[in-house]
Amino acid sequence: MDVRALLGCEPTxxxxxAVARVALAQRDSHVQCPRYFAALERAxxxxxxxxxxxxxxxxxxxxxxxxxxxxxxxxxAAEREGDGAARLWSLAAFSAxxxxxxxxxxxxxxxxxxxxxxxALLDLTFPGAVAPSFRVEMNQLSxxxxxxxxxxxxxxxxxARTPSVDDYIQMNIAEIRTTIHHFMQRPALTAHCPPxxxxxxxxxxxxxxxxxxxxxxxxAILIESKAEDLEPDExxxxxxxxxxxxxxxxxxELGELIFD
Amino acid sequence: MATKKAKTSGVxxxxxxxxxxxxxxxxxxxxxxxxxxxxxxxxxxxxEIDQSxxxxxxxxxxxxxxxxxxxxxxxxxxxHA
Numbered sequence: 001m002d003v004r005a006l007l008g009c010e011p012t013x014x015x016x017x018a019v020a021r022v023a024l025a026q027r028d029s030h031v032q033c034p035r036y037f038a039a040l041e042r043a044x045x046x047x048x049x050x051x052x053x054x055x056x057x058x059x060x061x062x063x064x065x066x067x068x069x070x071x072x073x074x075x076x077a078a079e080r081e082g083d084g085a086a087r088l089w090s091l092a093a094f095s096a097x098x099x100x101x102x103x104x105x106x107x108x109x110x111x112x113x114x115x116x117x118x119x120a121l122l123d124l125t126f127p128g129a130v131a132p133s134f135r136v137e138m139n140q141l142s143x144x145x146x147x148x149x150x151x152x153x154x155x156x157x158x159x160a161r162t163p164s165v166d167d168y169i170q171m172n173i174a175e176i177r178t179t180i181h182h183f184m185q186r187p188a189l190t191a192h193c194p195p196x197x198x199x200x201x202x203x204x205x206x207x208x209x210x211x212x213x214x215x216x217x218x219x220a221i222l223i224e225s226k227a228e229d230l231e232p233d234e235x236x237x238x239x240x241x242x243x244x245x246x247x248x249x250x251x252x253e254l255g256e257l258i259f260d
Numbered sequence: 261m262a263t264k265k266a267k268t269s270g271v272x273x274x275x276x277x278x279x280x281x282x283x284x285x286x287x288x289x290x291x292x293x294x295x296x297x298x299x300x301x302x303x304x305x306x307x308e309i310d311q312s313x314x315x316x317x318x319x320x321x322x323x324x325x326x327x328x329x330x331x332x333x334x335x336x337x338x339x340h341a
Contacts (some may be wrong), residue, residue: 019273062327067296068296068297068313070296072298072309072313075298075309077308077329079306079307080329080331083333084332084333085333087333092332095272098288107332111333114332118330126296129296130293130297130299134300141302158338163340166339167334168333170334171333171334172334175331181330212332226267235288240338241340
């Protein structure tokens with residue numbers, strides 16, 4: 001399966017592992033990550049992610065039919081990407097391994113750029129939806145990290161800690177959900193976007209998707225390598241716990257929208 | 261006046277909280293092509309969206325501004341393993 005096939009895939013739980021497989025194949029077709037995939041597949045079998053359900057996609061589709069909702073969703077995404085960038089920047093600051101430090105720094109810079117990318121999508125899809133003064137303020141949602149900067153932990157951040165396999169599992173699951181959100185955003189943005197901006201919207205989305213898949217792949221490779229330091233049962237239990245935790249988080253975010 | 265039951269999805273056990281009259285009101289609103297307008301500010305680095313803008317967005321789905329958010333980093337401040 002490739003990215004194009006993934007974009008057209010039905011929203012089912014199978015798409016979770018498929019996203020990870022496509023991500024890894026895009027980065028390096030020779031890397032297999034058997035421990036990672038075995039743990040991921042067992043975890044999602046035990047606790048199927050809510051974000052992979054058809055009802056989740058249907059709810060997004062209904063909510064995003066409202067342009068006002070979609071515009072606010074893009075602004076909120078910009079805020080969350082900026083916040084995520086700061087967490088990654090702090091983790092990078094505490095990474096003793098040079099390769100991991102660079103990967104986390106790159107990741108933080110990407111998310112910092114994605115914060116601005118979501119604002120670009122807002123501009124392109126809903127021109128004039130926000131007052132110019134508010135729009136200028138919104139640029140503060142991105143920390144504007146760059147690879148030329150020296151990494152230092154964000155003061156008071158609980159993520160100013162040495163990154164562990166747990167951190168990589170959490171970010172991997174979160175990135176898979178963000179990628180699935182991305183698949184839902186594409187048709188929604190196209191539906192609202194003025195026709196003369198569609199090509200530019202697609203270009204921004206393609207760039208963000210490429211980065212997200214890369215983040216899934218590099219975190220999977222690090223998880224595979226760090227899994228060696230844990231007993232197999234301990235590794236599996238941790239993976240299952242984090243998938244359950246993330247399901248709970250997703251359910252809390254949805255609040256009154258969807259419930260079991 | 262009788263109100264319609266909440267709309268349910270096709271997935272067993274999963275319910276979409278969307279009432280009939282609200283759906284109709286929104287459908288009418290969207291058909292009229294109501295312009296998108298978001299009012300807010302950034303205060304101490306935090307996003308603040310005005311209640312009026314949020315109400316317009318979440319008329320169909322209360323609290324929907326917290327759903328479907330992007331996340332790309334660890335989510336638990338407490339580390340295990």
